[in-house]
Amino acid sequence: MPSAKVFFLLAVLGVTLHCQVLARPQKRSTKGSIRVVGDNGDFLPRTVIPTTYIEMKRTKLLRGQYSYTLGERITGDQLADQQEDSDDFPAARDVEATISYPTSSTGLTLTYINILVEQSSEDGKAYVTQGGINQKFADILVIANATTHYAHSGAFYGY
Ligand SMILES: *[C@@H]1O[C@H](CO)[C@@H](O)[C@H](O)[C@H]1NC(C)=O
Numbered sequence: 721m722p723s724a725k726v727f728f729l730l731a732v733l734g735v736t737l738h739c740q741v742l743a744r745p746q747k748r749s750t751k752g753s754i755r756v757v758g759d760n761g762d763f764l765p766r767t768v769i770p771t772t773y774i775e776m777k778r779t780k781l782l783r784g785q786y787s788y789t790l791g792e793r794i795t796g797d798q799l800a801d802q803q804e805d806s807d808d809f810p811a812a813r814d815v816e817a818t819i820s821y822p823t824s825s826t827g828l829t830l831t832y833i834n835i836l837v838e839q840s841s842e843d844g845k846a847y848v849t850q851g852g853i854n855q856k857f858a859d860i861l862v863i864a865n866a867t868t869h870y871a872h873s874g875a876f877y878g879y
Contacts, residue, residue: 753817754816755815756809756813757814757816760811763816765814766816766861766863769847770849773849773861774848774852775845775846776833776846777790778845786836786844787835788833788834788862789835791832791833791852793831793877794831796879797828797831797878798877798878798879800827800830801821801822801823802875803819803821803823804873804874805817805819806838807870807871809868809869810868812866812868813866813868814866815839815863815865817872818862819862819872820859820860821858821874822856822876827856827857827876830851830852830856830857830876830877831853831854833848833877834875835860835862835873836873836874837862837864837872838870838872839867839869840867840869841864841865843863843865844862844863844864844865846861847860848860860874
C-alpha cells in the first residue's frame with residue numbers, strides 16, 4: 721500500500737523530470753558556427769564540393785568520435801588557437817560547421833590542424849576551404865550528417 725512517503729518521492733521525481741525536460745534546449749538551426757542544412761534547416765546541403773577544397777584525413781577514434789587532420793607538427797611550432805562549439809538536435813539532422821583561424825588579426829604560419837568531432841552518426845567529412853598549411857589563415861568546413869549531437873574542438877598549430 722503506497723504510503724505518503726512514496727507519494728512524496730514520486731512527486732519530487734516528477735518535478736525533477738519535468739524541469740529537466742523544460743531545461744533541454746530546443747534549438748533548431750544556427751548556434752555559433754553550427755547550422756542545420758537540408759529539409760529541416762535553413763540552408764541547402766553542399767552536394768557539390770569545389771575542387772579547391774582540401775579534404776582532411778579522417779580517423780575514427782571511438783564510436784561517434786572522429787579526428788580530422790591536415791599537415792604535420794614540426795619542431796618549434798606551438799598551439800596557436802583552440803576553438804570549441806557544440807549543439808544538440810531533437811531529431812537526426814544534417815549539420816555543417818565552420819571554423820576559422822585566426823580569430824584575431826594575425827595568425828601564425830600553420831603547420832598542423834586537428835579537428836576532433838563528436839557526432840551520433842558515422843557520416844562525416846571535413847575540408848579546408850581556404851588557406852591552410854604554410855599559410856597564416858584557414859577556413860574549415862565540417863559536415864556531419866544524420867546526427868542528433870554535434871561537437872568540435874579544433875586545434876591550430878603554427879610557428
Ligand atoms: C551528407 O549529405 C549530403 C546531402 O545529402 C551528401 O551530399 C553528402 O555526400 C553526405 N555526406 C558527406 C560526408 O558529405
